[in-house]
Structure formats: C-alpha cells, structure tokens
Amino acid sequence: MNNRIDVKKTYKLFINGAFPRTESGRTYEVKSAKGVFIANPCLASRKDLKDAVVAARAAQPGWNKATAYNKGQILYRLAEMLEGRRAQFVDEIITVTGVTKAKAEQEVSESIDRLVWYAGWSDKISSLSGALNPVAGPYYNFTIPESMGVIAAIAPETPSLLGLIDTVAPIIVSGNTLVVLASTKAPLSAMSFAEVIATSDVPAGVINILTGKKDEIAPWMASHMDIDGLDITGLTTKNHAEIRISGAENLKRIFSFKSHDPGRILAFMEAKTVWHPIGL
Amino acid sequence: MNFYGLVDGTDASLKHYLRELSGVDQVGADARAAMLATRSIKTTSKRWAIDTAISMVDLTTLEGADTVGKVQALCTKAVRPDPTDSSVPSVGAVCVYNDMVATARKHLDLVGGQHVGVAAVSTAFPSGRASMPVKIRDTQDALDAGASEIDMVIDRGAFLSGNYIDVFNEIVAIKALCGERAHLKVIFETGELVTYDNVRKASFLAMAAGADFIKTSTGKVVPAATAPVVLVMLEAVRDFYSMTQRRIGVKPAGGIRNTKDAIKQLVLVNETAGPEWLTPSLFRIGASALLNDLLMQRMKMDDGYYASPAYVTID
C-alpha cells in the first residue's frame, strides 16, 4: 500500500440523465455497518421530486414509443454495464451493509440476472396479458396493456441494489418513466447504478433517482397530481394508509409487492380495449 | 355539358367527384338499418303506411313466360288493387319488358288507369350486356310504345372495373332519349356491386348523370333491396338534394314481399331522406307479391279480423 489519498465520490442525485446536487443543499451522513463515515449523499427535497417528475413526464412519450425490442435491449444493456462494474457494487454493498463478500456477490449477481429477466419481458408481456375478445357482433376487439405514465417508487431498504432493480426494471420495461427514492441507509448502490444508467442507452429522464428520507418524500409523491402510479414496497406498512389517502386525490394506482413476477409489470400498465367494425 | 356543376363530363372530373365521396362503414350502416327496423308502426300510422305503400308499388312482371293476358290482368289489378273497395289507391306504375309496354299502356287506359304509369325495363335488362346501339334501340322501342318510365340497368362490369365514365355516358345517353317523355330510373344491381361504398358511388354517379330515380336491383339477383342498401341510397339522395336542391327518387326492388318489409322501407325513407320523399313521385317499391299482402293487412285493419288469401285476387 502506498500513501496515496484516494479520491472519494460525491454522491448526487440522478435527474434527467444528469447528476445535480439537491436544490435544498442538504445532505445526510451514511455510515458503514461498523459506524465509519462513508459519504454525504443528497437529502432530496420535494422540489427535487418535482424536477424529477418533470423530467420523467417529458421522457415518457419517447420511451413509450421505443419498440419493445429496443427497450429489451436497453434493459439488457443495463445488465451488461452492471456486470462490467460488479466489483464496485460488491465493495459498496460490503462497506455499507457489512455482509460477507459471498452475500454481496450473490446480490449483485441476482441483480444482473434480474435485469436480464425483466429485459426479456419487454416483448412478451403484451402477448401474455393482451386478449382478443370474441364479442357477440361484427367487431374486432382486442385488449392490450399499455404503459401507465409516470410512476414514483420507494425502493426497499434492503437489499439495496436488488431491491432497487426489482423496483426499477418492472416499472420501466413497459414504457413507464420513473422517479425512485433509493434505500435511505444504503443509497450508494443506487447512485452507482445511476452511473450504470448514464453509461447505458437509457434515455435521459426515464429513470430518475433520489436519495433521502422516505417520510419526507413519500407524501409528496402521493399527492403529486402528475404521478400516475406509486410503488410503496419500500415503505413501512404503517405509513401505507396515509399515502393511499393522499394518493386518492388523483386516484393513483398504489401497490406494494412481495415477489417479482409479471404481475409486477402489469400493476403499472393500463389495459386498453379497442373495438373496430369488421365489414366490407 | 353541365351536370349540376358537379362534373364536366370528362373522365377526370368524374373520378374526382366520386373520390370526394365519404366512405360507408358497413357495420354502422347495417346497425342503423337494424335499429330503424325496430320501429313499431301501429294503428293509424300503419293504416296510412299501407295505403301509401300501395300507391308506391311498381307492380311488376318480368318473366319469360309473360303473355298479353298476364300483363292485362296485372294492369287491371294495378288500377283497382281491391275490386271490392274503391278506397284502395292505384299503384304507382306497372313494370314490364319493353315488348309488353304497348299492351300495358293500352289496357291501363282501357280500365281507367290513365294515371298509372308504364315502366319498361331497358338497356338489355337484367344483365346490361349488350352494345350501346342495342341499348339505345331497346330504350327507343319502349318509349315509342308509350313507356312513361324507363328502368335501365347500368353496366356493372364497367363499374366494377373502374370505367365509371362508360357507365356515366350510358346513363347520359339514355336520359337524352327519355327527355321529357319518360322518367329515368337507374338500376344498380346492388347485389353485384356488393359494397356499400360502391352503392354510394353508383348513386352519386347516376344522379349526376341525370337519373330521376335510383333503383337497387333487377329482382333477378340476391341480395336485392336490403334495408342497409336502401338506407345508403336514401342518404345519397338526401345529400344530393343539399348539394343541388333537386330531389332524386329511390326505388327498392326485389325481396320486399310483405307489409312489414314495406313499412320498414317507409320508416327508412321517413327518418333518412325525410318525409318529403314519402310520395310515389320520389319513392317506389318494385314488387309483385307485396301488393296482396298489403291488401290483406288493410282488410285486417278495417275489418278487425285476419284476412284470407281467398279474398284477394291472385293476378
């Protein structure tokens, strides 16, 4: 070991493809499992959320329009980028959570594999969930799932990387754009994942990542009228009612999840039914 | 020539005119016709409809086996559909092949039916497959024999192959022959045109070319005067009126066999082209068996009990 001072990373937010600091100027301290200072990530404010929603809304039509094949490749590209940087993620997970290397390796591997899994859903979910409806009349009638719009999410505290991937991937694979609040205690994986996003082909604004406090951001997510859906998997159950009450103002679709399955993708899709006459 | 200022007689202007027409959605047209078929016409309105329908009948015989005797009997019936009831109106016209026109005219006049027209089917009815000189001669024969109405067929082959100008010119030529002497009805044979888009196109083509009436069918092809086809034609005459201020008549023919069918036709007229068309000068029904059913229904309404075919004449 030499005496070189290593260059530490400044953890910022990820909004519209850029890494701004929080407009509030606030940070909070993240410490390792052993209590050692690691970083001062941003303590995002409601205004950061507002900016992120603007970015997500602007990005949504373009992302929605991308072909399923294209979206699948972009999710797969995320997996490729994550694979290439797995060592960094393993280190961060160990540092922040104190888990064994084997456990950290496992989480990163699962995260990569999960991205690949969701990538493959992009061009299958419509076939699976769509329907041709045999109506009693001379009409062609079909139902297709469509993206819902802008979704906000509270990622689970742990596992910080896999939980984030399980939140992000099913939401964006269908064409939604997203504002996600990362694990409060372990936000490093999320912000490093933002670097993965920035170096992949995900268009700016499709995934926006905030760090900060759930209690502070979640109510603003719930009440924001330009957010269509809300994933509260990362929010403790005792806060669900308050969020649901607030979210009722624009009838947000609010869900929490216990597993990863196609239902998680469909939760933030809308079924559209189209009728057209059949005639000469 | 000036065809209502809509076309100038060239192929290009005709194509442009026809291309401007909006399409017809088959399912929507079927649904509208089916909805109008649910109209429930009862009591006094039914009685009005029966008499009106009788006065609109083009009492038709178009058989290879037609004879002078058969045509004379038809003419007698046309003038006095119910010999026992003079309040029954005469039909609109009798409709025959052109060799029977003189017979029909003479017999109608003989039995007091000067007000009943004679319609002659023309232009190589029913197929329309003859040369233009033959079609002209065919029509001229009928006119010379005293036909007051000419029911010409269009050349469906020409229409279906997109030679609209040929169809147009034939109508123009026959119309010129008819002049002021006879009303021109143009038969599309909608069962062969198949699509409602074609029916609409043919309607506008014929109206611009000078048709006084547009007529669905020869009666020799199935399907004939289906309700949606008549609906589409009624929409066409309505729209043509708003374009030109001229009312063109409509004649469904074929498949209208009973009172219920006839009343459905009148409902279509009433709610599509409008009540102005509810007159024999703008709406005719080409039929043969229909008349007796109208008469039986009329008896039932007047007498209060169901009629028997034994009480209506079979001619």
Add this chain to the structure above:
Amino acid sequence: MEIPVSFDYAPAPESRAIVSIKPKYGHFIAGKFVAGSKHFPTINPATEEVLSHIALAGKAEVDAAVKAARKAYTTTWSKMSGKERGKYLFRIARIMQERAREFAVLETLDNGKPIRESRDVDVPLAAAHFFYHAGWADKLEFAGLGTSTKPHGVAGQIIPWNFPLLMLAWKVAPALAAGNTVVLKPAESTSLTALLFAEVCQQAELPAGVVNIVTGDGSTGALIVNHPGIDKIAFTGSTDVGKIIARAVASTPKSVTLELGGKAANIIFEDAALDEAVEGIVNGIFFNQGHVCCAGSRLILQESIADEVLEKLKVRMAKIRVGDPMDKNTDVGAINSKEQLTKIIELTAAGDAEGAQRWSAPCELPTKGFWFAPTIFTGVTQAHRIAREEIFGPVLSVLTFRTPQEAIDKANNTPFGLSAGVWSEKGSRILWATQQLRAGVVWANTFNKFDPTSPFGGYKESGWGREGGRHGLSAYLKGVGHE
C-alpha cells in the same frame, strides 16, 4: 279509422301488465326478503308517479347482510367446486332471459330509459354477462392470473342508476364466478330490477346468502364501504364518491375496484364515413339520455368538415324521438331524477354563460317528469366547464382541431380516461389514434358497444381496474401479484 295525412308514428306503448310492483319492498338477505324499517318512495321519472317504497338499510340490515354473505362464503360457496358454482350462474342467465321482458319493462318504468334500450341492450347484455362468467367459474386457474389466486371472500358492491340491472350483472356475475359472495346495494332511485333479480336468485335456488341485496342511499353505501366484514369493494359511480371510497378503505386490507366518470372525446377525421360517424356521435352522447360514464360527450371535429358534420348532426338530431320511455319508438327517455336534471340545467347554463352556442333538437317535451332535449354546444374550447366536467346528460360539447396531434392532445387533456372514439377510413390513422388516446376503451368507427368478453374500465381518474373479459376477473381474485 281516421287516417292521418302524414307519417306520424302512432303511440306504440309496451304493456306494463307483465310486471307487478309491490307497494313496498324490503331487503334480500340470506335468501329471504326481510322487511325494512324505514322506507322512501321510488318514482317513474317520466311521470313522477310513485312506483313503490324502497327500504332504507341501516347498520342492522347491512350487518345482517354481511353476516349472511360471510356465512354463505364460509359454509357453502367457498367449498363448492367451480363447476357447480358455474351451473348456478348459468341458471341465473337463463332465468333472466326467460323473464327478459319483465326486466325490461320494470327497468324502463323505474329508470326512465327507452324500452327499446332496456329491451335490446340492458337486459340481453345482463343475461350475457351471467352466461359468460358462468363459464369462467371452473376455469379460473387457466385465466392467466397466476396459479394461487383465491376469492376475496365477501364483496360489497355499490352500483349506479344509469344501467341498474346491467351494472348489477357486471358486479355480481364475476364476483360469484370467482367464488365470492356479495352484498349489493342498488342506486337509491333504481332499486326495482335488483329486487326482481333477488327473485331470480330464489328461482335459481342459489344458496342463501350468496347474493344479498340491501337498498338505500349513500348512507347505506357508506355502511358497506366501511364494514369490517367486507373484503372487497366494487363501486360504479361518480369520481368524487370513488375518491371518498378510496380514502375510506386506505387503512384497511380491502381490495377496491372503481368504475368512475368520464369525458370522452369522439374524434372525427375528415376522411371518416360521415353518415356512420354522425350515427356514432348520436349513439355516443344520446344513448341512455347521456347517462353513460363513457358517453362521447366531447365531439372533436376536424375543422375541414366541421360545418358539414354539424349540419348532418342537426338534421339527424331532429329525428330523435324524445318522450314516453315505454313507447317502442322512443329514442331518448326521461332524465333519471330531478337532481340530475338540475345538474344538467346548471352545467348547460354555465355553457351559455361562458359563451358557447346552444342548439337543441326541436322536440316537444312532456309536461310531467324530468326531461331535457338533446342539445349541442358549439364554439366550445378546452377551457369551458362543459368541456371538462361530466354533465351526465344529453349534452354534447363540440370542439374542432386542425392536425391529428391536436385532436389527440385535446382528447387527452382531461383528468378522466375512460373511453374515446375515433372515426377515419384510414387504417393506419385509426391505429395511431387508438394508440395515442389515453383511455381504457377506444371505439374506432363505432361507439358505446359493450360485451361481457370485452374489458371495460378507465385510465387516470376514471377508476381502478377493469370489468368484463379475462381482465375483469382479477378484480375478484386475490394473489394476482400485487396488493
């Protein structure tokens, strides 16, 4: 017989002899009709005649209904095989078909809708919903909703007054097919067909308590929504009430589906089949007096054809037959209630005040009852209240557009997202527009078509979930992947 001089259709009234309405009704709980404590009158909105007196369920009645539903769920319905459950639903479908005329007449008397619609739309579709869902009862594991789905238990269902029997069918059929038992509350002003449906349940020998019907007003609805013994709430009605329900159940484990309001755009491109488009406009907004959540209440016309379409529309509207709902030739019947009429009058007055031009079809309205002539407003912009708020009556707001994108932007510029219509003879444009429209149901070259196989439900503030089709089943099953 005096023969008229023109073709004025003589009255053709459907006979009401087929129905027998009791002077007073109770609730249907645990397979039996039980007397109510308090009652309120239900009237025929076309005549203001009091048809009967409907019981107002309070806490005791709702408790009893929930208890009966729970007992039926635990002891009978959840233990019965899907195959057997399905057969009960088939029975119900058949009995509804057998008694179709009776249902239609009763619906028209109680609701004010034309007999032609209750006869040709409401009742046949209601029976079809039971027939369709009957077949699902023993095939749920193949519905593609996961392999570990289960019924919720007891479903509380609150339905509106615009399609009383049909909405009952949309609610009860899938609930029962999925294995739930139900407590259903019909709308205050239209309870009679639900009570007749209770008789059908008896004739079908449906086990006691599987279907319970309590009548009442919003207070009864609130008792159902807030009842701890209910596992699932399904509501069709206004967006305002939908939000109240969403909040009310927020702190409970209750699952909720909502079918709420709409302000559907009906977009007509210049290449549309115009006559059918005009029919679609009329059917879109004047069907069922415009008391339709998915009504095409905003007509969005391409400017190049606006005058022509409006002229055709006015000609067509002049043919609309407004009047006695029992007359078989009536197209538009009575407004369902005085309250609703007041709301329509208030909103249309706002249209006048905001400078839109009103045109109403020339028609003679009956002196008794609640009536509103089919009306259009031209010169409407996105900023007008009549372009934003759901009128829920026979009132059409007309807007125009210049480019396809402008049409879509206007159509989507609403917090609602239930339905939309688009008319064009160009296939690629139709598909583009259907893709762009943010609405759960898009009718392309048609409007207001419904079928039990076809999922129905809205985006955004038009609700949560779908009804009908494979998608509608998930509303009545838990374990479909999220909660």
